[in-house]
Amino acid sequence: MPDRLSPEARSAHMRRIRKVDTKPELVVRRVAHRLGYRFRLHRRDLPGTPDLVFPRLRKIIFVHGCFWHQHDCRLGSKRPSTNPEYWLPKLARNVERDRHARKRLADEGWSVLVIWECETKAPDRLDRLIKSFLADST
Numbered sequence: 001m002p003d004r005l006s007p008e009a010r011s012a013h014m015r016r017i018r019k020v021d022t023k024p025e026l027v028v029r030r031v032a033h034r035l036g037y038r039f040r041l042h043r044r045d046l047p048g049t050p051d052l053v054f055p056r057l058r059k060i061i062f063v064h065g066c067f068w069h070q071h072d073c074r075l076g077s078k079r080p081s082t083n084p085e086y087w088l089p090k091l092a093r094n095v096e097r098d099r100h101a102r103k104r105l106a107d108e109g110w111s112v113l114v115i116w117e118c119e120t121k122a123p124d125r126l127d128r129l130i131k132s133f134l135a136d137s138t
């Protein structure tokens with residue numbers, strides 16, 4: 001980053017970087033990449049447009065935002081404060097769509113791992129989770 005940026009520009013710049021760095025999907029991609037796996041992103045020809053697809057292993061990782069996909073955690077149990085009559089059915093449809101996609105993928109012989117946004121915040125545990133999922137050949 002150039003030294004001569006104004007403080008305002010600098011903090012805007014830092015915010016942008018931090019946001020990108022902590023985006024759950026990028027965190028997961030970085031780990032899988034570091035472990036030496038090759039994968040494809042967002043394959044639209046597969047149910048649910050999976051985030052990471054490991055074709056040769058026939059494995060899939062979804063990275064889900066806790067709120068949008070209604071994880072059973074603190075982030076996921078937050079209720080929308082405005083327009084609940086709009087949001088609640090929408091969130092319920094997300095959950096239903098996820099379940100449907102996982103089932104179709106399993107029927108087609110894919111192993112599926114869902115990594116939740118909150119899980120991407122504990123790097124060691126995340127590493128182990130991804131490592132054991134991808135290394136498991138059963």
Ligand SMILES: [Zn+2]
Pocket residue numbers: 066071072073074075076116117118119
């Ligand atoms: Zn969560």
